[in-house]
Amino acid sequence: MSGEFTSIDDARERLGRVGYLADEPASLVSFLAARLGKPVLVEGPAGVGKTELAKAVSRATGRRMIRLQCYEGLDEAKALYEWNYRKQLLRIQTEAADTGWQEVKDDIFGEEFMLARPLLNAIIAEEPVVLLIDEIDKTDQEFEALLLEVLSDFQISIPELGVVEARTRPLVLLTSNNSRELTEALKRRCLYLWLDYPTIERELEIVHLHAPELDQAVARKLVEVIHMVRSLDLKKPPSIAESIDWARALLLLGAEDVDQAVLERTMSIIVKHRTDLDLVAERVGVKLGDGLFGRQAG
Amino acid sequence: MASSGGRRGNPALYGGVPGAGGPAGMAPRLLEFADELRREGVAVGTSELLDAFEALDAVSWTSQEDFREALATTLAKSQEDRHVLDVLFDRFFFRAVEREALEQGLAEERFRGGEQLDLDALRERIRDAIRAGSDGEMRDLARLAIAAFGRQGEGSGVIGVDVQRIRRTLGLKGEKPGSELPDPDSVPRDRLQEFERHVRRELERQMIERTQALPPAKPLRELDRALPSNPAQDLSEVHRTVAQLKKRLASHGREHRGRRRSWQVDVRRTMRASLQTGGVPLDLRYRPRRPRRPELYVLCDVSTSVTSASVFFLSVLHALHDQFRKLRSFVFVERISEVTDVFERERSFAAVSRRIATDAGVADVSGYTDYGRVWLEFLGKVVDDLDPRSTVIVLGDARTNGREPHAQVFGQVAERAGRMFWINPEPRLYWNYGDSVMAAYEPFCDGVFECWTTKQLETFVNAMAEHRTTV
Secondary structure (H helix, E strand, O other): OOOOOOOHHHHHHHHHHOOOOOOHHHHHHHHHHHHHOOOEEEEOOOOOOHHHHHHHHHHHHOOEEEEEEOOOOOOHHHHOEEEOHHHHHHHHHHOOOOOOHHHHHHHHOOHHHEEEOHHHHHHHOOOOEEEEEEOHHHOOHHHHHHHHHHHHHOEEEEOOOEEEEOOOOOEEEEEEOOOOOOOHHHHHOOEEEEOOOOOHHHHHHHHHHHOOOOOHHHHHHHHHHHHHHHHOOOOOOOOHHHHHHHHHHHHHHOOOOOOHHHHHHHHHHOOOOHHHHHHHHHHHHHHHHOOHHHHHHO | OOOOOHHHOOHHHHOEOOOOOOOOOHHHHHHHHHHHHHHOOOOOOHHHHHHHHHHHHHOOOOOHHHHHHHHHHHHOOOHHHHHHHHHHHHHHHHHHHHHHHHHHOOOOOOOOOHHHOOHHHHHHHHHHHHHHOOHHHHHHHHHHHHHHHHHOOOOOOOHHHHHHHHHHHHOOEEOOOOOOOOOOOEEOHHHHHHHHHHHHHHHHHHHHHHHOOEOOOOOHHHHHHOOOOOHHHHHHHHHHHHHHHHHHHHHHHHOOHHHHHHOOEOHHHHHHHHHHHOOOOOOOOEOOOOOOOOEEEEEEEOOHHHHHHHHHHHHHHHHHHHHOOOEEEEEEOOOEEEOHHHHHHOOOHHHHHHHHHHHOOOOOOOOOOOHHHHHHHHHHHHOOOOOOOEEEEEEOOOEOOOOOOOHHHHHHHHHHOOEEEEEEOOOHHHOOOOOEOHHHHHHHOOEEEEOOOHHHHHHHHHHHHHOOOOO
8 A cells, every 4th residue: 555646535545544534635735745746835723633644644655754853943954964074084084195185075075974864865765755844934934945946846956966856756745833924935836735623523533543442422522522622712722632642541541421520630631731721621611510511421 | 828818807807798708718717717816915826827737637627626625725825815715716616607607598497386385394404404414405405495485575685685584584593602502403503604605606696697797796805804894803913913023033133143153162062072073173162142032111001092092002012912921011091000910811802901991000090191200100110120132112192291201211211221112003294293292202212103003013013123223
């Protein structure tokens, strides 16, 4: 089950088989990305599975994944390549004094003395890869400019060596939490995919996929509670990963119902801010406690 | 595909039965669609269009969803763009189909026999169809419903009114969000909206058939987007601008990146690093530069003379609090009072404005602003905390109601603080007329701005981020 996606349905099905339930836009974009050879810019709130999508694509297509985690101050030495000074120095030192500069120069600026960083790795890889550039919005604008060459032509210019072109076309996914507006130039080169929190039904499927032993009625209620929590104005709404964690925790605790007591005991799994905790306990906990929900399920 | 008919002013936009505009086929239609997108402010470049064509080659054209998604992923590069595209897509292709039908003289067969319909049975069937979410069935039933409704008297002529009337006649209710009591009569909200869309569409179609003309297409802003009229959206706009301000200020300390040479070398760490290279200090280590941390003091006038602007001011303040941790905020009328903790405790804007209005302790004795007194008190409160790293922003109209402006005290504040900005909601033309004493304060400020829209706020943000004389 490796190789490229052949159609949208194929993409959806194979992503599903590796544990990622993709909706229509996500499967279409994953299919188009390989077909058009275009990078994909994935945006959406934190914890909706943007990074997970890249991992799933890598698993489903059998491509190796190369990941570049972005942060403030990331520069080309960490993203593209760097000369291995130490090795160069050793090389020079081991040469006797009688070798000419020209030979040494030709020698030490070769691939052997280069430390390839993720972007260069993705370009020179023999087999097709998935390149994940995670949280691109954390970098500075200058870094985006650096990416343009890689993303549009899949090549990197190294002054000492010339232009390195991609042997195979990597599948590139960029994720962003939308904390900063990305430049038009970058957006223009990408396909755009907005991932949002899933609907109740989808999230139920996802939870079921990852915690299959959990009772359906409990799972449904859990997801409904999660959606209620998300509708509050929280500092950090619970992500999909956290609902899965919560489902697993309930499974371990052997909970048979999601009521106020269970919620208050396990709330810290889905809510991670003190003020948020108070808010959830006050708004959601009370609702669960008065039994409207409880009787329904029981 | 480059020779499109779209250059001729796109007749589809202006109603009436358009002539056959340009060559037939998909490409010209797509270009027209792109044209409409551009008119709504979505930046669609040639490269995006080429991508769209390429993407359409790869997906099947027969599935509407795939077709739309393929266009969306290549043409719309943000969530707002996506929203615009969805609305336009529906309208554009609906109109394209209708136009074609008009030209060909096709008319859909009206549903006859609406008289025999049992309204209760119909109601039941519609409810089931909505719950099942079957697209085709909903459409058929929408036509049935219109027929049944027509029996009870003619429509109002306004489509939106008719849609709601039909919905009420059918007794359709949306589920309340997070409802605990499952109402047997209610149906999922989004599906209901879908049904309403079908009804609306069928009504439109009938109207087009009746009048033999397409209604003119209005620009979206009047239709669906309704941007600045909605205060909540305005608020988010303010938040967006302020977030930008934060980003620009946060990168303040980093502007030296290109001038690394002037950094101070950390000898100890350099020596340590040189051990790896045989004692040759190849890799210089520098002392970290501390980025300048923005320290903000915001003073906000909440007196009656700026009532109209104060909602805007408060929302700016609210947004600032969302973004900056080192921020102290004050509101004043005749005297000043600190409201930093109000903003820190309350998250929702409504709650904040309510609290400030009721018990923020603004010593509002006479209801008249006394700027001079405000400066004296402000200086007294923060005199020890102000330093060259701090920025003071005043939001106010500088109308002192004839009292002493104490410009010298204001000057002292400005002297202690690194930077001083004034945002005035009044048009520049009115400054220094009547009791406005802007001129007295202006020389002490690093910048004064006329600002009462988010657009002007953006100007201020840009100016403030660029202002670097006193670092």
